[in-house]
Amino acid sequence: MSIHVPEEGWFQAPTGAERTWIGLALAWCLVMSLMMPYWHFKGKQNSTGESYTVTPEAFSKRVDQFVKTNQVGEVNGMPLVEPSPGGDAYLRGSMWTWYPALKLKAGQTYRLHVSSTDLQHGFSLQPMNMNFHVLPGYDHVLTITPTMKGEYTILCNEFCGVGHHLMTGKIVVE
């Protein structure tokens, strides 16, 4: 009875089917534990977590500098900016835009710096469905190599005020 004090001598090792089940479950848990580092290093899909402290003002300045030197056009009134292959690209989240629009080359690797200058935002790249959390004060460096050409939309998937659902951005891969 689980609502009464247990009988004397209740402290026993498990037996029978229960013992088998615990053994199987434990083995599965151990395998999964080992899969965690394996998937990370073998899959090469995860952020290494590279990030730096940055003030919103300093980050904003870098973004503006990046746009000034690398702008190649405009989409929907948003500057379209092409970083040099292997170089740094910047993306600023603020209520309620992702600034600027980026033009990348397929097969090239970039260091994409993402940060916010006001609230927390959610970088959500569609239709890839790739999601990162964006915090003010943190410069999150994502080393990315786009492999598929096309147009991608960035949404915001962390609540950032009443215009949250209007916060979008663009990445074009050629």
Added chain:
Amino acid sequence: MSTAAVIEDLAGALPPAPPVGNHAGAVRTCDTTGLPVCLVAEKFIQLNAVVAVVALLAGGVAALLIALTRWPAVHLLDAVWYYRLVTFHGLNMLIFWILFMEVAILYFAGTVLLNSRLFSGKLAWAAFALMLAGTLLVDIEILRGKADVMMTSYVPLRASSNFYLGIILVAVGTLIGVGNFFGTVYIAKRDHTYSGSVPLVVFGAIAAAVIAVVTLLHGAVVMIPTWLWSLDLVATVDPGWYRLVWWGLGHQSQQVNVCAMVAVWYLLATITTGAKPLNQAVCRAAFVLYILFINIASAHHLLVDPGVGASWKIWNTSYGMYLAVLASMIHGFTVPASVEVALRKKGHDRGLFGWLAAAPWKNPAFSGFFLSLLIFGFIGGITGVTLGTQQINILAHNTLRIPGHFHATVVGGTTLAFMALTYYVVPLIFRREFPLRWLARAQPWVFGIGITIVSLGMSLAGSYGVPRRHWDSELTGAQFTYGFGSGANVMLGVLGMGAILAVTGLLIYIGLTVAAVFFGRRIEGRAMTPW
């Protein structure tokens, strides 16, 4: 009416000569179970349960409105009220309904099952008053539009200072309630009101209470500076630090819920089928695993965050998390196995699942508990373990897959288990019969099936990338447009329809409970009518 027929096999299993309690008069003997009920504890079990149900009602109304807003064809609320009610729903459900219920369960487990009086009526009042004041403060601030910050209130998003104060009051009140429970366990031991080890259900409650203390301390560490910041007494609160500590609160509190739910499973398995745990050492060890390892698992909320590195993420998603998962896998075996053994012993021995077919399905406490076990184990557990891997987390972070997961754990699991428990709390603690018993028998099914559909709709919509906490997945008027496609829209419709069913189940539950408590036939001097 013989006791044994009412509550399965209980009479035969009563300890031979129960040691003397420490009640000093304020006690009655339950006419159904023969268990001693401390009258002070009884009053606070009632008070806490009533507030819990009111919070559930408030959260349930909000649930319907926000779910119908996510359904693109309906899109009911405007953006402001959608975000406001998501905040309102999250807090009333996850915090107020659950916490008030848990305090009631702790008072029950500490007194009735240990044959003890409540440690202190004064502390119980203090806990109740603080929690109630905090609840009202939070709800008022949200409805006044001063706290559109979601239940996570991630800084630097800012609510009025009274919102944070309200949360702190609820946390302090709960901590006092938990302290009162530990006091009760202490005096029971001191006064030798029971002999040997505590019953398994009490052990589970103690595990829940230990985790609750750790959880609430994290809450204090994060909410007090945030409150001071909202008063401009502190300049900034680091958002990365906030997320790290906040999830020490947010995730671990879910483990409190799991512990409480598993304790309720064991309780209801015994009450409804006479089940007896196969091996008490195994069940207890599994509770200890929760206490030891769950803190680490809160890392899975930060898998795509800056500020914490890759090795931290890998380490924390591997060994420790799986030891906590192991605990759930153990309970997921031992609970149904104990029911199987009990039913087979009664002669329901045909085939592999003959015992299950012969189970007391017309007892809503049984069907609720068993559905809770299935939904939590299969949907909640599997989605949880997959979302907790880094690779899948990248695909799922902040999409609707996340609420899809936890509506299977904390709603299909914990909430449904607490609802099932109510089918005994009202007759045994409020001493009133449920009216409309056919409706009560249907209720767990309506709610359980409804919330399963909600959970699947959310999970599938989320796998298309649809964000959570998002008013317009069609992005009307945004600078760049994007469509998730018709598949996603269908799934959002499934979510909406499931919500109608689930909220119907929730309203039936509340309607029946209110009708029973206020107008139900009194049970005095006789056992409750068996389900």
